[in-house]
Amino acid sequence: MQTLLILAGTTGGVAVIVFLTQLITQLQAQIVDRVLGTQPHVVIRPLEEANRRAFDDPASAVVIEPRAQRLRSVDQWENVARLAAAMPGVTAVSPTVTGPAFAVRGQANKSVALMGIDAERYRRIVRMEEYMVAGRFAVDGTRAVIGSELAKDLGIRLEDKLRVALPNGRDELLQVGGIFDIGNKDLNRRWVFVTLPLGQSLLDLPGGVSNLDLTVADIFDAQAIATRLQGATGLTVDSWMQTNAQLLAALRNQTVSNNLIRSFVIVIVALGIASVLVVSVVQKQKEIGILRAMGASRAMILQVFLIQGALVGAVGSILGSLLAFGLLNMFSAIYRNADGSPLFAAELEPRFIVLAALVATGVGLASALIPARRAAKMDPVQAIRS
Amino acid sequence: MSDAVIELAGLTKAYNVGTPVEAEVLHGIDLSLAQGEFAALIGPSGSGKSTLLNIIGLLERPTGGRLSIGGRDTAALSEAEITALRGRSIGFVFQFHHLLPAFSALENVMMPTIIARGAPDDEAEATALQLLDAVGLKAHAHKKPAELSGGQQQRVAIARALALRPRLILADEPTGNLDTHTADDIFALLREFNRQTACACLIVTHDPRLAARCDRTIQLVDGRIAADG
Ligand SMILES: Nc1ncnc2c1ncn2[C@@H]1O[C@H](COP(=O)(O)OP(=O)(O)O)[C@@H](O)[C@H]1O
Ligand SMILES: [Mg+2]
Numbered sequence: 193m194q195t196l197l198i199l200a201g202t203t204g205g206v207a208v209i210v211f212l213t214q215l216i217t218q219l220q221a222q223i224v225d226r227v228l229g230t231q232p233h234v235v236i237r238p239l240e241e242a243n244r245r246a247f248d249d250p251a252s253a254v255v256i257e258p259r260a261q262r263l264r265s266v267d268q269w270e271n272v273a274r275l276a277a278a279m280p281g282v283t284a285v286s287p288t289v290t291g292p293a294f295a296v297r298g299q300a301n302k303s304v305a306l307m308g309i310d311a312e313r314y315r316r317i318v319r320m321e322e323y324m325v326a327g328r329f330a331v332d333g334t335r336a337v338i339g340s341e342l343a344k345d346l347g348i349r350l351e352d353k354l355r356v357a358l359p360n361g362r363d364e365l366l367q368v369g370g371i372f373d374i375g376n377k378d379l380n381r382r383w384v385f386v387t388l389p390l391g392q393s394l395l396d397l398p399g400g401v402s403n404l405d406l407t408v409a410d411i412f413d414a415q416a417i418a419t420r421l422q423g424a425t426g427l428t429v430d431s432w433m434q435t436n437a438q439l440l441a442a443l444r445n446q447t448v449s450n451n452l453i454r455s456f457v458i459v460i461v462a463l464g465i466a467s468v469l470v471v472s473v474v475q476k477q478k479e480i481g482i483l484r485a486m487g488a489s490r491a492m493i494l495q496v497f498l499i500q501g502a503l504v505g506a507v508g509s510i511l512g513s514l515l516a517f518g519l520l521n522m523f524s525a526i527y528r529n530a531d532g533s534p535l536f537a538a539e540l541e542p543r544f545i546v547l548a549a550l551v552a553t554g555v556g557l558a559s560a561l562i563p564a565r566r567a568a569k570m571d572p573v574q575a576i577r578s
Numbered sequence: 579m580s581d582a583v584i585e586l587a588g589l590t591k592a593y594n595v596g597t598p599v600e601a602e603v604l605h606g607i608d609l610s611l612a613q614g615e616f617a618a619l620i621g622p623s624g625s626g627k628s629t630l631l632n633i634i635g636l637l638e639r640p641t642g643g644r645l646s647i648g649g650r651d652t653a654a655l656s657e658a659e660i661t662a663l664r665g666r667s668i669g670f671v672f673q674f675h676h677l678l679p680a681f682s683a684l685e686n687v688m689m690p691t692i693i694a695r696g697a698p699d700d701e702a703e704a705t706a707l708q709l710l711d712a713v714g715l716k717a718h719a720h721k722k723p724a725e726l727s728g729g730q731q732q733r734v735a736i737a738r739a740l741a742l743r744p745r746l747i748l749a750d751e752p753t754g755n756l757d758t759h760t761a762d763d764i765f766a767l768l769r770e771f772n773r774q775t776a777c778a779c780l781i782v783t784h785d786p787r788l789a790a791r792c793d794r795t796i797q798l799v800d801g802r803i804a805a806d807g
Contacts (some may be wrong), residue, residue, distance in 0.1 A: 482676045485637060486738070487665015487688045489658060573637050576672060577628065 195504065198468040202504055202552060205461035206512025207474040209454050210540065211519045212546050216450050218536045220443050224411065225434055230374050232286075232317045232405035233414045236272060236421060238264045239323035253268035263291050265400025269432040272425050273404055279424075281417050284407035287388065291395040291402065295338075295384060296355045296363075299510030304342065305382045306356060308391015308401075311337075320372060326350045331387045337370035339380030356384060362394050420451040458551070462559040465504055469497060469563035473570070480567055481575025496566040501560020502553050513545045549573070579652075582649070583746050583778040585610040589643030591761040591801075592630055599807070604631050604801045606643065613780050614776040616769060617771055618789035621798035627782045628750055630798065634780065635646035636664040637750045648745065669739030671768075675731035677723040683710060683734045684719040690741045702741075713767060729760035736767055740775075747772070749781040753788065761785065 266272055269287060277285045289308035294301055311331050315321060320329040320337070327350050329337055336346065347369055348354055359365040366386065373380055392398055406421075408414050414431035422429040433440055473480070480493055517540050524538040591604040603626045611617060621627050632638045633645065645652045648667060652660065669690075677686045684706055691702035710719050713733040714724075717801065723731055732752060739747055749768065753761035765781075765788050772779045781792065789795050797805040 479678055480674070480677060483689075483693065484661075484665070485635070485670050485676075486693055487742075488663060488693045489661040491658075492693065573632050576632075576637070576676065 194468045194472060195500075199442055199504055200466050201464045202461050202508025202556070203484070203511040203515060205457045206273075206387055206509045206548050206552050207515035207519065210513055210516035210544055212450055212453060214516065214520060214540055214544055215523070215536060216446060217325060217541075220446070222536070223439070223443070226375070227439060228411060230318060230376055230379060231432055231435070232464060233408045233411055234282075234406035234418045234421070234429060234431050236276065236404040236406070236425065237264050237402070237430070239426065239428055254523055262404055263289075263395055263397050263400075265289075265397055265402065266404060266427060269401045269404060272427065275424060276404060276421060279417060279421065281408050281410065281413050282406055283409050284313065284404045286310060286313035286317045287401040288314070288403050288405055289388060289391040289395055289397055291391075291397075291403045292359065292470075293312065293394070294357045295342060295346060296357055297348065300346050302342060302345055302381070304356070304384045306358070306394060307383055307385045308388045308395070309385055310388050311385070314405070317407050318374075320374075323372040324376045325371050325373045327368070327384075329370050329372065331385055331389070331390075334364060334366050334390065335369040336366040337372060337385040338368055339383050340371055340373040341377055341380035342384070343368070343371050345381065354384075356386075356394070358394055362396075364390065364394055374450070411446055423575075427443055458555055461552075462555045465501055465556055465559035466562060469501060469560050470566070472500075473497065473563045473567040476567070477570060477575045479575075480570055481572035484572035485576060490568040493570075494564045497556055497564030497567050498560045500556075501556040501564070505552035505554070505556025505557070505559075506549060508556070509545075509549040512552070513540065513548055516540065579689055581613045582610045583613050583615075583647070585644075585646040585649075586634070587644040589640045589645060591633060591638070592641045593627070595641065595691045595718060602801065604633075604640075606803075607803060609796065609803065609806075611746070611778045611780060613778055614772065615794060616779045616792050617781070617794040617796055619782045619798060620786075620789050621804075624728065625798045626801040627798055631748050631750050631780065631782060632687050634746075636660050640644060643703065644800070665690060666742060667745045669742070669744040669747045671732070671735050671739045671747065671752045673751040673754045675723065675728075675735040677731060677734055677738070679723055682720045682722055683715060683726065683737075686723070686734055687737045687741055692752040694742060696736050706737070706741060709740055710734070713737045713769075729756055729763065732756065732760075732764050733767065736764065736771070740771055743775060743777075746776055747777050747779045747781075751777065751782050751784065753785065761788065765791065770777070 207493050273285045273287060276282055286309065291306055293306040295304045309331065311329055315329065325340055327337070331337060336354065338354065343349070346354065350368060350371065352368050354366045354368055356362055356366060392400060408417055415433040418429045418431035483493065520540065521538040524534040524536055527535040529535055586607050586609040587617065589604060589607040590602060592600055592602040594600045607630065618631070619627050629638070633640050647663060655663065672691055681689070684703070687706035687709055688698055688702045691705070692698050692770065695702070707716065707719060710716050713736055715730060718726060718730060723734065747768065752768070753764050757763060768779060768781065771777065785791055794807065796803060
């Protein structure tokens with residue numbers, strides 16, 4: 193009976209831990225994925241650039257003040273790009289020239305960020321092709337790619353014309369060859385992609401680029417790579433980990449509190465197993481005495497109780513994993529994104545199950561240690577006399 | 579006495595040694611039991627009969643004196659050796675049957691063999707069935723102790739004590755809880771096994787009738803042997 197109760201307790205504990213861990217791991221991976229879905233892992237910029245590219249950060253909707261000073265180029269950016277590409281861990285480098293502009297159509301007039309890029313290379317920084325809702329992510333001549341919000345605001349459809357005007361007086365008539373929805377309204381409203389040469393000439397930066405965007409193999413190496421690049425080039429180099437320091441801190445806090453919850457659950461389950469076994473040792477005193485009288489050694493009695501603890505842990509971890517799987521299924525059916533897709537996948541990574549089984553069995557074994565030793569030390573005569 | 583199964587010399591036992599309530603309950607017991615001997619241990623309640631039996635059965639260690647089993651001085655043996663010796667050469671029958679309630683009669687009888695060998699096997703089961711047959715309980719082999727009568731439970735306990743064919747059977751008031759008729763049956767059963775296997779038996783009893791049917795009667799009074807013969 194108590195064994196059943198403590199098995200239920202262990203099952204619940206394992207379920208909570210597996211469920212929480214799986215959920216948080218998935219959600220964190222999703223958040224990081226979403227954040228990095230629209231921004232480069234590392235950005236190289238000219239030194240002392242006063243005006244931060246606030247639109248890099250999808251979390252902030254700060255409107256960029258038009259820059260007082262002229263745009264500046266990354267010095268010898270081709271050399272810097274070669275150096276960056278050669279750095280271990282860097283998988284892609286893409287030059288971008290960017291600056292403020294106005295998108296004009298009829299009477300309507302919208303403030304945008306003109307982005308001169310090499311589409312082929314930029315695709316390896318932000319997977320634009322996955323976000324296209326119309327046309328393709330390709331720029332050529334005066335063909336451009338804009339976001340869905342801007343298209344809506346100005347009533348633009350594929351192959352429509354759009355005029356961009358710059359603070360320096362230049363302007364150009366673009367033809368929209370693609371419309372994207374990147375999942376961020378601000379960016380959908382602001383980003384206007386054109387070719388690198390067109391961007392350079394419109395922004396008065398012939399042959400120059402305002403930044404180099406990098407993709408790295410392991411996203412959590414980004415900061416180390418940025419620091420190394422900064423040392424090598426003397427330029428301003430920022431990683432997503434710096435720009436999203438707050439987010440990272442929040443994720444870390446979440447991990448810490450998750451660990452705290454897990455530790456508490458483990459301790460509670462361990463105490464539960466231990467207390468049930470202590471009671472069972474007292475209850476089984478007579479049986480232990482009988483077994484000892486029939487030639488069972490102390491080691492055997494110890495083993496019996498240790499095995500019992502380990503079994504509770506092992507069986508509890510199997511049942512708990514099943515329960516966690518059920519919970520994940522239930523929650524993923526209940527909680528859905530705005531578009532109806534599940535917020536998280538109802539899957540359980542095998543490594544979590546294996547880990548849970550190992551930890552639970554170990555905890556069961558450890559919890560059984562004190563009661564088992566008590567049982568082994570028990571005087572068989574006391575039990576038999578009564 | 580080369581055929582002595584047990585030999586006690588000046589054996590003493592005190593409880594709570596070193597505390598204000600220290601009490602010696604056995605004061606210098608000299609006793610030996612030969613192979614095949616069937617002896618009764620009698621004496622008033624509290625005279626130390628159970629204590630003596632538990633010491634001979636290696637469940638308790640004496641405070642002083644010497645205890646040899648099968649010619650081996652037990653004082654020199656380690657805990658593990660004591661346990662092994664107890665399992666192999668001594669069979670216990672208690673006043674209360676002390677069967678394991680979760681197991682069937684057959685499993686209870688197999689238990690000493692399972693403990694000694696680490697796992698159940700066909701031979702252990704065959705032997706156990708044979709023993710249950712001998713105590714007249716073959717038909718009840720798969721019943722739990724709770725489903726058996728007091729006399730039947732005690733028969734199972736006797737079958738269990740015999741499972742490993744011990745050289746020594748120690749029975750502490752095995753008929754104390756039974757009516758006269760059933761007590762006679764149980765006693766007869768022990769006597770029969772004693773004849774068949776030539777094991778030594780030491781039986782604690784309050785019943786003078788039963789004591790009279792033993793080869794020898796040892797009387798214990800206040801922790802001393804008052805009469806032996
Ligand atoms: N663990 C113990 N601690 C202290 N005294 C004990 C203990 N076990 C038995 N005694 C005492 O030893 C004496 C003999 O007990 P016991 O051997 O059970 O007698 P019997 O079986 O002849 O009735 C009794 O006075 C009993 O109170
Ligand atoms: Mg007694």
